[in-house]
Amino acid sequence: MTHKIVVVYQSLLGIYGDRGNAMVLTKRLTWRGIDAELVMVEPGDPVPADGLIYLLGGGEDWAQIAAVKALEADQGLHKGLDAGGLLFAVCAGYQLCGHSFTVGDNEEVFPGLGLLDVETRRGDVRAVGEILTRWTKPDGSSSYLTGFENHGGFTTLGSDATPFAKVEVGIGNGTDGFDGATQGNVVATYPHGPILPRNPELADYLLERALGQALDPLLRDEVNAEHKQLRAERLHIVRTTKNRAEQTR
Template sequence: MADRINVGLVLPDVLGTYGDDGNALVLRQRARMRGLDAEIHRINYGDPVPETMDVYTMGGGEDTAQILASEHLIADGGLTRAAHAGAPILAICAGLQVLGESFRASGRIVDGVGLIDATTAGMQRRAIGEVASTPTRAGITAELTEPLTGFENHLGATILGPGATPLGKLTTGMGNADEAALLDVVDGSSQRAAEGAVQGNVIATYMHGPVLARNPQLADLLLACALGVQLSELEPLELPSVDRLRMERLA
């Protein structure tokens, strides 16, 4: 197992509206608590995206920020190459939409990076409030066993294609799309309780919080993937304050 973790924080200057930068901080801290050397590398708008990071995180932003992020990531290609090389990627909210096939922003359809088989249009009403789900344990998330919890705040109706699987099955909240957005979807019934997406080594979700602060098992799964080991091989961390926070939110 490697003794160093490099966390790539992707475009925090344009996709940093909702405090999702905190996910990179959680990864760094949980790695350091296990005696690993861990550093965060900020990859700002206009910077080339290095393909050498062990794990990548990207957050949420508004329409203009989404368009800028998508155009930059498509033109640069570094994140796509890193994904194809097997690096785990966590994308939040607008990050989910940007990594999809297309999304609606500023009144038009914008091409996404194409790492997730998903398209995003608009919802009739905003999804806002607590959201919780049971992990589907699809693909890279097979070892997840604990409920997922976060805070959703979006107007995007994300429909998953056959290449992607939901990250979680909703128990609270709206998730990826409202009923109106699913009316014309052939397999709409299977997506009514969908939250987030998993495809290859990409994990995407609408959960803010930051999501990794509220879901330490998910954080450790990303660390394990970055280290090339199983989640069960990581030394457990005893953090009672985090456990209390989870109990409060899940209640």
């Protein structure tokens, strides 16, 4: 069986290199000897209902509106989630999964896909820069996640959505001290980077959740060593930047 990693509307929701998230998911499956296929779907193409993981990335206001209209008309994503597929949504992709979001200087409200019990409205400041969050995993342990956020919307969670990670540096949702949300088969977050190349532990979590099984550790010393070094550097930089900002207040 070949598992489909589906990038939804790259031309609309791909301005921050979020396709890299799909590449990481596909590669980490094939490295383990699991058949995987990277599927690119553009507006007008049917979204396959048999995807393992679907990905929505970042985009501009008009792109969010166009993506919602196309996805509602197609219904393939909805069918895929109903069939057990997992959706990983980033930034604009996160916002359009909610009940509604605003665009433009007049903050016109547009309906979202309703996959998450969240609402997004324009914030007081724009969130731009490195973000560091602490993600609590299902087993109760925790891990730091690094990324880059660039969004003007602040997101408020309703009672059916659960915060994804606690913000230590950055803004995230902007309203509750957390970043992202999870609900049902949807995992959403603000950071780009892309986030999964930066945080392969999160990539494996998504794969394990979608597959419904634990994965063997990847024994690739050269990849693991390089990632460990880059991760240490990113954590050092974001923490140093935070300390400097606090000292100048």
